[in-house]
Amino acid sequence: MSENFYNEVLIDHNLHPQHLHELPGATCSHSGMNPSCGDEITLHLTVQDGVITDGAYTGVGCTISNASADIMLDLIIGRTKAEAAHLTELFMKMIGGEITDDELAELEEAGALQNIARMPARVKCAVLGWKTLRFLLDEE
Amino acid sequence: MRNIKTDFPVFAAYPEIAYLDSAATTQKPQQVLDAVTQYYREENANPLRGLYDLSVRATDAYEHARIAVRDFIHAASKREIIFTRNATESLNLVASSWGRANLCAHDEILVAVSEHHSDLLPWQTVSRETGARLRFLECDQTGFYSAEALKNALTANTKIFAIAQISNVFGRLNPIREFAAICHRNGTLIVCDGAQSVPHIPVDVRELDVDFLAFSGHKMYAPMGIGVLYGKRELLEQMPPFLTGGEMIEYVTRESATFAELPHKFEAGTVNVGGAVGLHAAIEYIGSIGFDAITAHESALTAYALAQMRDIPHVHIIGSDSAQEHLGIITFTVDGVHPHDIAAILDADKVAVRAGHHCAQPLHQFLGVQSTVRMSLALYNDEQDIDKFAETLRTVRRRMGLE
Numbered sequence: 001m002s003e004n005f006y007n008e009v010l011i012d013h014n015l016h017p018q019h020l021h022e023l024p025g026a027t028c029s030h031s032g033m034n035p036s037c038g039d040e041i042t043l044h045l046t047v048q049d050g051v052i053t054d055g056a057y058t059g060v061g062c063t064i065s066n067a068s069a070d071i072m073l074d075l076i077i078g079r080t081k082a083e084a085a086h087l088t089e090l091f092m093k094m095i096g097g098e099i100t101d102d103e104l105a106e107l108e109e110a111g112a113l114q115n116i117a118r119m120p121a122r123v124k125c126a127v128l129g130w131k132t133l134r135f136l137l138d139e140e
Numbered sequence: 141m142r143n144i145k146t147d148f149p150v151f152a153a154y155p156e157i158a159y160l161d162s163a164a165t166t167q168k169p170q171q172v173l174d175a176v177t178q179y180y181r182e183e184n185a186n187p188l189r190g191l192y193d194l195s196v197r198a199t200d201a202y203e204h205a206r207i208a209v210r211d212f213i214h215a216a217s218k219r220e221i222i223f224t225r226n227a228t229e230s231l232n233l234v235a236s237s238w239g240r241a242n243l244c245a246h247d248e249i250l251v252a253v254s255e256h257h258s259d260l261l262p263w264q265t266v267s268r269e270t271g272a273r274l275r276f277l278e279c280d281q282t283g284f285y286s287a288e289a290l291k292n293a294l295t296a297n298t299k300i301f302a303i304a305q306i307s308n309v310f311g312r313l314n315p316i317r318e319f320a321a322i323c324h325r326n327g328t329l330i331v332c333d334g335a336q337s338v339p340h341i342p343v344d345v346r347e348l349d350v351d352f353l354a355f356s357g358h359k360m361y362a363p364m365g366i367g368v369l370y371g372k373r374e375l376l377e378q379m380p381p382f383l384t385g386g387e388m389i390e391y392v393t394r395e396s397a398t399f400a401e402l403p404h405k406f407e408a409g410t411v412n413v414g415g416a417v418g419l420h421a422a423i424e425y426i427g428s429i430g431f432d433a434i435t436a437h438e439s440a441l442t443a444y445a446l447a448q449m450r451d452i453p454h455v456h457i458i459g460s461d462s463a464q465e466h467l468g469i470i471t472f473t474v475d476g477v478h479p480h481d482i483a484a485i486l487d488a489d490k491v492a493v494r495a496g497h498h499c500a501q502p503l504h505q506f507l508g509v510q511s512t513v514r515m516s517l518a519l520y521n522d523e524q525d526i527d528k529f530a531e532t533l534r535t536v537r538r539r540m541g542l543e
Contacts, residue, residue, distance in 0.1 A: 039480070063478060
């Protein structure tokens with residue numbers, strides 16, 4: 001492991017999150033919990049005609065879970081639910097260590113979390129936001 | 141103290157580690173590993189029922205371990221020593237067996253707010269089942285519980301008080317002897333979680349006058365899967381079995397059974413002889429060093445660590461400022477950095493600590509902190525471990541882009 005596996009992308013998203021705020025007008029919200037450390041984040045989405053037009057998250061998380069949720073929202077805002085579901089599956093595949101290079105490119109900045117696959121203690125943090133998203137997409 | 145680390149093979153296999161998570165589990169010395177291996181190589185059979193020499197030897201090994209535990213905690217009788225899997229199971233045994241038989245609506249269970257979940261959830265369960273009310277004794281921000289607060293919290297209906305001798309978050313020693321006397325004057329029993337105290341300080345159950353004491357072998361250099369419940373004989377005699385099955389009966393018909401005498405009444409099924417043998421060896425290992433030396437060494441290291449941590453900006457110690465109130469356990473936070481990230485950065489530099497709420501979520505809610513990092517010591521730690529820990533701790537904020 002390198003001297004600092006918290007690469008610039010993660011640190012930047014953690015220190016300057018774009019999507020850490022309440023979302024008035026959200027059409028759906030759901031809280032996800034990481035039982036191993038007690039972290040809890042709530043994901044809020046505004047979905048109109050099958051398109052995620054806006055999104056945000058609130059709550060307390062570590063760098064990995066915050067950055068992962070922030071990057072995720074960057075990626076899915078403006079996309080259809082089907083596209084978001086596809087990206088979620090790609091992210092899970094990446095964390096499982098089974099992603100191809102082409103698929104990794106689709107994840108854009110979320111690829112900064114690829115090394116988490118080698119850190120079992122942090123996998124739950126990285127997937128917290130994405131699991132919460134998957135729940136919302138299934139519910140909607 | 142001599143170089144203790146050479147007794148622990150894990151430090152030869154993993155020489156670069158600064159292992160500071162002994163409150164979670166300790167490493168195991170060669171003496172314990174050898175005793176367990178020797179038992180399985182030379183004395184293994186199903187104990188207590190066998191009618192042949194090898195089974196008698198296994199039974200002897202198991203019962204000798206019980207006597208060693210009796211002497212270690214100064215119990216009056218080996219019948220008061222119940223082997224369990226760990227402190228959690230011991231506390232569940234008390235709540236389930238004593239609680240169901242003795243609690244009803246209008247009764248009260250008093251639990252210290254800093255208790256580990258293992259000394260809270262069993263009481264939540266029995267409270268729901270019996271209708272007994274669950275109440276909490278609160279400490280101050282330094283982890284101090286006052287005798288006055290306890291006296292005020294006890295009512296005529298308080299049947300039992302649950303508190304750890306040393307909190308696994310604060311590391312602070314609670315005045316159990318004084319609290320037991322206060323409880324008993326009120327007709328209240330006291331159950332003490334000794335998981336963090338029994339490995340580090342001499343514990344005398346008769347001097348403390350506790351009604352129950354629970355502890356784990358794996359936090360005191362013994363294998364995982366062996367623990368102890370001490371209970372006063374007159375209480376244990378009156379309690380119904382916790383688990384039922386083999387080994388714990390005298391006579392069974394299709395509809396009913398008579399149960400074995402203490403302690404076997406509470407030890408259903410084939411028992412963990414290998415674990416008990418390992419615990420026996422661990423007790424002898426601790427005895428060979430002596431609590432005077434262990435306590436002096438661990439206290440000096442705690443003070444050494446605390447002095448360094450105090451000088452690091454943005455580090456906040458949970459609990460007392462005084463090293464005397466942290467028996468080998470220092471829990472802390474760093475401004476702006478999530479505990480999970482602190483632990484990960486320490487891990488990257490081969491320093492092992494725990495992050496989260498340390499199975500004490502209500503305490504964290506009470507203290508108003510989301511989660512914390514905990515470093516904890518055992519007799520094998522040295523100043524190099526602390527230096528390595530402090531060196532990385534100084535870099536945490538910089539590595540998180542905050543400086």
